Amino acid sequence: MLNLLKADLYRITRPRGLRGAFWQYLAVCAVLFFLVYIVLWMIAGGFDFSTGVVTSVTTFASPSAMLGSALGDLFPLIASFFMVEHVLSDFKEGFVRNIVSSRTGKLSYFAERIVFAGIVTIVFFVAISLMLFILCMAIGGRFEMMDTPLAFASWAVATCLNTWALSVLSLIIAYGTRVTHVSYIAAFCLCSSLAPESLMLASGLIQAFAPGFIGIADALSELVCWMPSNLVSWLSAGGSQGMAEGWGSLGAALPGGGFTQALVAPLPWLAAASALVLAICRKRDV
Secondary structure: OHHHHHHHHHHHOOOHHHOOHHHHHHHHHHHHHHHHHHHHHHHOOOEEOOOOEEOOOOEEOOHHHHHHHHHOOHHHHHHHHHHHHHHHHHHHOOHHHHHOOOHHHHHHHHHHHHHHHHHHHHHHHHHHHHHHHHHHHHOOOEEOOOOOHHHHHHHHHHHHHHHHHHHHHHHHHHHHHOOHHHHHHHHHHHHOOHHHHHHHHHHHHHHHHOHHHHHHHHHHHHHHOOOHHHHHHHHOOOOOOOOOOOOHHHHHHOOOHHHHHHHHOHHHHHHHHHHHHHHHHHHOOO
């Protein structure tokens, strides 16, 4: 598995000519964030074109709030799309058939893809965060308050865990269908608010038209509070805001409040998604 990880990391980060997919995704992110930061800064009156003088300072609530507002739903999409592209390219280029020669090797290969998704998530998080801090300093950004080390670390780990869970959930569709368009659309739906809002709509309809099944409605509402896509949106407020209490009845009962919930919630999703990926790949021919 270590050799596969090394090979994958080399494939995505080939430094010669920046040909690796990692650099391509990072370049797109850099352009997007640069345009957004500069445009919003100038609209807010941060630069006087007539004199060439900085006229105001952009202020953020905290470092984690700055990162959360910029990453938001984009970060899970980046990680999920990257993994979908990576695993589908293995089939298109014949990489899988050349490397997997036995059932044991087959399961090891797909297990490595799950671990690799977590590494990709961390690498993108660190790289994009550094990029955003540099942009923040470039426009003279300031923070109203600083996160405590524990709060920032908990927020960062929770963000990465929930994003990792979403990327592995996307692999279920990618390996199950091996159809490019279907895989990307499914990844987008998983990372967006479509699934949580659909469950909330179903819960509301049950409460309105089938009160006898109120228990099912309550279970759906509680499930929404534990979905990675919803938790990522919740974490976009940053580590110092809105995390004091848990979300939902079970989340409110957890010690540590929202931080604990955001850290614990993605674990069962990761376990279930990993099991499904391995089950699908065990049954299907490479």
